Amino acid sequence: MVQPEIYDALTQILREIFDDPTLRAAPEMSAKDVPEWDSFNHINIIVAAEQRFGVKFRTAEIDGLRNVGDFAELIAAKRQAA
Amino acid sequence: MLFNSPEFLLGFLPATLIVFFLVGATLGPARAQLWLVAASLFFYGWWRLEFLPLLVVSICFNYAVGRALSRRPRRWLLMLGIAGNLAALGWFKYSGFLAAAIDELTGAGLPIPQIALPLAISFYTFQQIAYLVDANAGNAERTSPARYALFVVFFPQLIAGPIVHHRELIEQFERPDVYRPRTTTLILGIAAFALGLFKKVILADPLGTQALLAFGPSVDGTAPGFADSWYGAIAYALQLYFDFSGYSDMAIGLGLMFGIRLPVNFASPYKSASIVEFWSRWHMTLTRFLTAYIYNPISIAITRRRAAAGKPLFRPSVPKTAPFLMQMALPTLVTMGLAGIWHGAGWQFAIFGLLHGAMLVVNHGWRLLRRALGFGRPQGWATRGLGVLVTFLAVTVSFVFFRSANLDQALAILRGMAGLGGEVVKVARLGAPEPGTVGPLAALLSRFASLQGLVVVGGLAVVWLLPSAPQYIETLSGTVSARIGSLRRLLRWPLLRPRQWAAIAYAGNNPLQGAAIGILLSLALLRALSVAPSEFLYFTF
Numbered sequence: 001m002v003q004p005e006i007y008d009a010l011t012q013i014l015r016e017i018f019d020d021p022t023l024r025a026a027p028e029m030s031a032k033d034v035p036e037w038d039s040f041n042h043i044n045i046i047v048a049a050e051q052r053f054g055v056k057f058r059t060a061e062i063d064g065l066r067n068v069g070d071f072a073e074l075i076a077a078k079r080q081a082a
Numbered sequence: 083m084l085f086n087s088p089e090f091l092l093g094f095l096p097a098t099l100i101v102f103f104l105v106g107a108t109l110g111p112a113r114a115q116l117w118l119v120a121a122s123l124f125f126y127g128w129w130r131l132e133f134l135p136l137l138v139v140s141i142c143f144n145y146a147v148g149r150a151l152s153r154r155p156r157r158w159l160l161m162l163g164i165a166g167n168l169a170a171l172g173w174f175k176y177s178g179f180l181a182a183a184i185d186e187l188t189g190a191g192l193p194i195p196q197i198a199l200p201l202a203i204s205f206y207t208f209q210q211i212a213y214l215v216d217a218n219a220g221n222a223e224r225t226s227p228a229r230y231a232l233f234v235v236f237f238p239q240l241i242a243g244p245i246v247h248h249r250e251l252i253e254q255f256e257r258p259d260v261y262r263p264r265t266t267t268l269i270l271g272i273a274a275f276a277l278g279l280f281k282k283v284i285l286a287d288p289l290g291t292q293a294l295l296a297f298g299p300s301v302d303g304t305a306p307g308f309a310d311s312w313y314g315a316i317a318y319a320l321q322l323y324f325d326f327s328g329y330s331d332m333a334i335g336l337g338l339m340f341g342i343r344l345p346v347n348f349a350s351p352y353k354s355a356s357i358v359e360f361w362s363r364w365h366m367t368l369t370r371f372l373t374a375y376i377y378n379p380i381s382i383a384i385t386r387r388r389a390a391a392g393k394p395l396f397r398p399s400v401p402k403t404a405p406f407l408m409q410m411a412l413p414t415l416v417t418m419g420l421a422g423i424w425h426g427a428g429w430q431f432a433i434f435g436l437l438h439g440a441m442l443v444v445n446h447g448w449r450l451l452r453r454a455l456g457f458g459r460p461q462g463w464a465t466r467g468l469g470v471l472v473t474f475l476a477v478t479v480s481f482v483f484f485r486s487a488n489l490d491q492a493l494a495i496l497r498g499m500a501g502l503g504g505e506v507v508k509v510a511r512l513g514a515p516e517p518g519t520v521g522p523l524a525a526l527l528s529r530f531a532s533l534q535g536l537v538v539v540g541g542l543a544v545v546w547l548l549p550s551a552p553q554y555i556e557t558l559s560g561t562v563s564a565r566i567g568s569l570r571r572l573l574r575w576p577l578l579r580p581r582q583w584a585a586i587a588y589a590g591n592n593p594l595q596g597a598a599i600g601i602l603l604s605l606a607l608l609r610a611l612s613v614a615p616s617e618f619l620y621f622t623f
Contacts, residue, residue, distance in 0.1 A: 017398070036398050039377065044385065044409070048389075059215070059379050
């Protein structure tokens, strides 16, 4: 179960990294929707989320992500396991 | 066996394909898999039997380690597995180079081992290391030895890629419909193979002869003239593309004949308007692996460390130099440097990789700077055209390192490209009574305008104006299945109504496409069967 607060926190991270207050994290959102979301900023988002949620992702887990929804579910699963 | 050799085209391929479907239909998928493994090992052993044991040992070793890792992840075992792979690769690929480098540095008079490079070792080592990493992360499903072996040795992709991910290949071999011949994939496979064979024998091989204008005389370090340097370097950039993308198209086509989809490796790379874009369109399966298994881990480790130390993370809106250098430039240079020497043991390959790393960093930096200065994304065909031209020339220069036998040769050609090479060029111009002395630019143009230059100009037209082969095959798939459907309906012709006749006629909307591919295939086959088959450039990696 993905709590709404995960999306709120992701929204905050995205807004801060891309400096765009209109961004809103949604399950079906993906890197394609933000022009500056390249492999470089991808890592920044991942690490910012690690810090925010106090979890650590494996490389293989990151490769399997298709969209923000996948990411939120991964975070939820990690938090539950922790 | 080369894809462009008679023994492959007339013997191995049809025999393997027919027996595969026969065994699949009668004895079932498991036996068909074994047959395909055996055939692929035969295909590999045809070159040099002595390399076969290493391949078999490598498969057994990685399968055993991978199985143990997916049962229980263990870091030491993963490290052992990776070390085993790298040790084999290092011994066969890099020991001669390292010994020579140390010898030159110390003057110790070391014996320099002369070790023959086992075919495809860079490719199968790379694919299997990725498998071990995924197995340890719990990301690799357990599979049968035959399917695992197929993931490594499936002959269309064994020698030079496309570099496949274990999951994408193993999953496909688990599907029962792979073992039944399907008309659509068979036809599309033949079409893709035809385009690839044409690229190889009609375009790449003659381009290779033109490239010798730069790479022939410079072997001993003599700089060629300005015109020959540029002309030869451009011919080589085209040769490499047609050779490798032709090989990839053939691999994809062969895969399709077996009902297997291999990943696309090239998407019109020379249409890229930047280096960043270039690497998303050139040798895409390599880029994908480099990003996932080298760039990301390094970049994540650095970013985590900076974050833990309380340093600010990089933000594109407020670009700062230190985070840019640490989080972006460093991992990029390391990744591309490794990508360079993955291709071959030699300084020229290291320089090739680092050059691309540097160009990628400059490209990313430029994007940030442009944004910081308040310019939007560039638009319009003129800007894009300029970007394409600059990117193509930059890539052409980098491939001079890639093609050269050593650093001296590469530098000699670069001197030539800078106009510092030897004598003023003498050319026989059409209509001119005798060879006259012309300026360097006129000499370059006359190279392109010559009869031999036709293949270079034609090659440029193909890479800039035509869609990529996989893209084209994709558009063809709808037409092909529609046409097969209407042929089936045609069998019931006494029952058909006029409207259905019309539908059948419409499904054959573009018979020219089929005819065109048929002509390309015939030309390519005539050529392939009449000359001694030449090796693919990527077979030496």
